[in-house]
Amino acid sequence: MSHLLIDRQPLGPGWVEHWVLNDPASRNALTGELVLALGQACARAAHDPALRAVVLRGAGGSFCAGGSLGGFASSLGQALAPGQPDPLVPMNREFGQMLEALCALPQTLLAAVDGPAMGGGLGLVCCADWVLATPGAVLAAPEVTLGIVPAQIAPFVLRRLGDARARSWLLGGERHSAEQALADGLVTEVVPDLNAGLTHRLQALSATAPGAVAATKALLQAGQPPLPAWLDQAAQAFASALRGPEAAAGLQAFAHKQAAPWRAPDGSTRA
Template identity: 60%
Template sequence: MSGRLLRARDGAVERWTLDHPAQRNALDDEMVRALLGACADAAADTSLRFVVLTGSGGAFCAGGHLGGMAALVGQPPGEEQTDPLLALNRRFGDLLHALCALPQVLIAAVDGPAMAGGLGLVCCADFVVATPRAVFATPEVTLGIVAAQIAPFVWRRLGDATARQMLLEARRFNAGEAVVVGLVNEMADKDLEATTAALIAHLQRAAPGAVAATKRLLHTLATHAVKDVRDEAAQAFATSLRSDEAREGLEAFAQKRIPRWAP
């Protein structure tokens, strides 16, 4: 079953809920396309002021859904065709850029795991609210895969040292640690929705036009600071997923054992 995106509007606030709890709201291509469509709608909607991105079923997002790519793991691409992994991964990169370019304030409301690509979504938010159950990690390198599209956004949000901990060490951060490193802005000790609503009420003091203009300036600064590597990232991801390392890493994960990396 493909994932779904639920959209609910309440005045100037729209809530986007990743709704595939059986897969911990993993991002398949349908979900990515739905989010891109939501971003396009929001970019053209001057009456919308806030977007809240969240997940259902006690998880935010487990990252990319590799089920449809299982047959490609460890296999070379065909000789006379464009690697389908390139377009799939590039589209996810387009989503990250579209989220960052939203004129509205984007709030990530995180309950449970935000892993891999899910962490990438979090790093695109202007503000992040999390419950004590939230956990953040990028485990890709332990699976023989490159966290290619999200790397610039993790680096931009957290800085070089912490980004290296997440991307190279695959270190997990609980909600409290995420507050300390600046990934989470506010802890929701009791009610995630109430805490998010209180944040929105506070942010409504700002003029929407001024917010949109400020976000455009910040996005321009960020674009200058971080090179657009969507195409290079797609190639790095595709190459890593088709490698022997990915085959071994994903098999080891499924079998709950330590990977046996080649020297």
């Protein structure tokens, strides 16, 4: 079964594609295969002049629960020998490369969010030009509550929200409702029905000239600081955190529905 479904539909004289994250059992978690598929879809779309818009959404009532840590399980809390290169670094960096490709799409990118958009899923949302969310959407960057660094998504959250709000989201780890995300500038519209909201928004977008949209997006990208070196540093931070004791303890506590060792029993912070 493909975990990325692509549905191409007419939009004026061109096309819109719906890219559907399709693994409801995991709430559409970002596996290596899904990240690769998204990267390949971006590479193809970047050279498709007939494609005018891309809609990114999730199947089964969830947008994306975040990165799948299954492939990292054997590395949790395990230090490397001195001088040994860490295979976690390029694995994490590949996700950032895919996020860069999403941001660089010449087409308008819309994110349609229902249910959870967590961690890496929040990173996907931050790449969108337009974000529609249902009242049931829940968005968060919970990595620090698990002893992990929100490494590759941090630059994209900062770009989207600005410094103060990005710090609140990334350092607090709290969940945010669609209305809260709207107030912070992450969500563009809260709509009761995603399909109806998308139909209305795509109709409005059909009035925009594809070449002008692509050129405007390129200008916006050029006005931002370069990402590659920042994301390289982020991948190192992610790998170091995952191999450290906090991630091992935090993820074990999460898996067993227990409080992490740094959390007080009642959920308050220890003084």
